[in-house]
Amino acid sequence: MTARGNGLEYVGAAKVEGPLVVVERVRDAGYDELVEISGPAGARRLGRVLDVSDERAVVQVIEGTEGLCGATLRARFLGESLRLPVSGEMLGRVFDGLGRPADGGPPPLSGDRRDVNGAPINPVARRYPREFIQTGISAIDGMNALVRGQKLPVFSGNGLPHDRVCAQLVRQAKLPGGGPGFCIVFAAMGVKRDVADFFIRDFAASGALARTAVFLSLADAPGVERLLTPRAALTLAEHLAFDLGRHVLVVLTDMTNYCEGLREMGTARGEIPGRKGYPGYLYSDLASIYERAGRVDGSPGSITQTAILTMPSDDISHPVPDLTGYITEGQIVLDRELAQRGVYPPIAGLPSLSRLMKDGVGEGYTRADHPSLASQLFACYAYVKRVRALADIIGEEELSAADKVYLRFGEAFEKKFLTQGEREDRPIERTLDLGWETLSLLPREELRRVSAETLDRHYRPAPEG
């Protein structure tokens, strides 16, 4: 993060307020320019220009304003926006939230310094994501399949095992038939040290650490730093994917903390708040992160994104999951009720969705029966939910015989299909066969979404009795 300055240093600020420093009578400062602020003790911190006019520049101090004194601080304008030196050697290393080495190692050698804000991909240059990624998790592979270049977040709640599910996903994700594995860019925003440690230990245990770059902005780091962490991580990911042709899986956790950082910033600037106090541009801001995923023409690489976010009080209509869902290509929702009943992974059947699944499964990708199997499982499980609601009111005994069969199906679906071990890596064929095993509990004529030929091949009702 070294930079050439234009040499001008200003002493004293008109105002220090929250994370903001207002420097007056600056000349030749640009919007979004990087500023180096030094306090009385001489420690240097970085800041960014948020608003600049003839009279003054409003600087957001990334590492917090604690200990700064308006009269004595020095501000040096560095003549460029925040850049990250990128290189393939950054895999296997740990960085702070701004991309500076945090593992005691030397800064990576690099000739190329990239603007962390990136630039929008020309929609015409995008290649449509199609290749199925096998995660070995039935609930994902079978019903919400992930494809290369997709952004599929995990919506969770506090206390739910999203970290374990995500670590399992990272451990097991591969193309069916093998091929070189993913390299991983892991960005932690505002999470606790032990959560970050859990991931790093898990990457180390599975041997993935050597192909992982870790960016840590932990819970005790200043809120503003979080705003740059995912951008720094994605800047590296873009280099790995589109310059070096690697397949990159980016894990961002926890986006709720990121959004809170954004809200903190907006409030400090005195902006007009939108829903729940989040700034009105939350959607555009999140899009500038999530949209940095995908594949482009002319490069073999890809960026696949998994963002974890915890829904405050499990509310999926909270602005953070809501706006995320509008940008990402589906979502994996963890369900507290399933978790309480001991189902792992507790992936909710109905609200989970992978929008790109239709293009990455079926003939030539997984197996011909996959799309109709998934659609039928969804429809039947939706009906199970209705039957259960009815059973709550009138009692299970009063249900019709047909509905009781559905209850048995629902039980089997959750216990056999959804449930699996944390270290269990199920091949896609096994997942699909399990799906048919559970569907075969239902009478054949109930399976209206599957063609007769597919049923002939896969429908195997258990012998009577």
Next chain:
Amino acid sequence: MAAEAGGKAFVTRVSGPVVSASGMAGASMYEVVRVGELGLVGEVVRQAGDAAVVQVYEDTSMLKPGAPVLRTGAPLSLWLGPGLIGNIYDGVQRPLPALLAKGGTWIKRGERADPLDLARRWDWEPLLAPGQAVSGGQAAGLVRETPLVTHKVLVPPGVSGTVRSAAGPGSYAAREVLAVVDTPSGPAEIRMLQEWPVRRPRPAAERVRVSEPLVTGQRVIDAFFPLAKGGCACIPGGFGTGKTITQHQLAKWSDADIIIFVGCGERGNEMTEVLREFPGLRDPRTGRPLMERTILIANTSNMPVAAREVSIYTGITMAEYYRDMGLDVAVFADSTSRWAEALREMSSRLEEMPAEEGFPASLPSRLAQFYERGGAVRTLGGERGSVSIVGAVSPPGGDFSEPVTQHTRRFTRVFWSLDTELANARHYPSINWLRSYSDYLDEVGPAWEKVRPGWSGLRAEAMEVLQREEHYRQIARLVGPDALPDAQRLYLFMGGVLRDGYLSQSAFDAADMYCAPDKQAALLDLAMTLYRGARDYIKEGGGLAEVAALPCVPEVVRAKSACAGPAEVAALAARVRAEVEALAAGREGA
């Protein structure tokens, strides 16, 4: 770098996309300016004496006070002419394929390219002769733009007089002068390439009443909640309810002459899907590739927010341009909520006082202005043309009481309400038939009566079945379906048949993704035949279980994709009738 010489305009303040400038005396509202050394495109949105506020359509990173501002003296205008069809633009009409060829995968700041290919030559068929009197809106000549679109080059609105000279047939480029008209204010040159300010509606002779349905090939829409050519529809739904797929289906199969799809603040990969899929799809009426009648405007969510605000106007202005040639144009905007959010973001940066949920107080009037640019008209050239608008709305949290949904409802007459519960059960299109409405039933009724006499009665009968289904379903939720008598359970059964066999329609089933009106009518007749047979049979004392077990029932449900045309469906209906009659006869015999 600082251009502080007297008379020159320069930047005084930068705050994101909002830039203040000085030395701007005489600038008009919405005048286009170029900001800084890179020449970033912006529009004047506020003006006071010497100072002005500019909204910039590109990232303003490292823009500095003192940077030059170049005034163009003209409002943001589009290039209109042959070559629009099949092209892909960003919100301010930069052609994305040309930008890709020039600058590579990432859109660089300040990059520009001509919206239309000026080198390309088009075959010109003149319609004017020297000495002829002409007025604005009249066709000056024809260009075969694509095999599907004959492009009429019009005398620009406001130009009228006598033709002094006219070019003969031949091949010309867009900027060549094809005719000169002597007008009271001097000679006016007519070229293929014309410009029009995006924010100004193009004039028409008069508004006319809508009468033709916009056939979309989607049963729940055409049969139950039709849109008229020249009508406006609102399609709200939370995330994951299939808004975009429904919009894509409409854009693919609607029987408009020109389709304009505005991807406004949506996903990049979705636009890619459209870009990859449309060229391979064929128009069901003509068999030609759909791209030959389609214009795409892609301003994805990560592209600059100010350009998102304009993208809607860019789309509607192009639509009016083709409307003026006497064509039926349909505009699909996905999503107007993102556009409203762009308004909110800009207004908050301008430090305007917010109204509902932070949106500017002008939101309702801006929405009204947009939807009012839709409609059927008699053009200045005397022809009939129309612009239909379908606006997707993405209400936060799926809550339809939020301002954008509420205000959009006021200015549109069709409401296709997408339903999370249906989407969760993977019932697509997830248009809820009890909460949706169309105000065009009277207008398009006569057209449907031509397809099937007695249509409105049939539709009303089916709607009644669906309403009763909901009623009994609520009771069944409390007491269980088995507690209901067969005469009531019949509606639960028929509701299921209509849901699976009629209302749901897979976008990925080649046989069913488009359903022609005559087949739509036949399928509804088929379902109603089963309903009437079952109802009468139960009235006579028969049981629902026997009807449900008839061999024809699964075929009724699968007829939408198993039967090729209305004749096959009608044959199946005859079988249904026969099977139910045999059942009744068997019961009487016993």
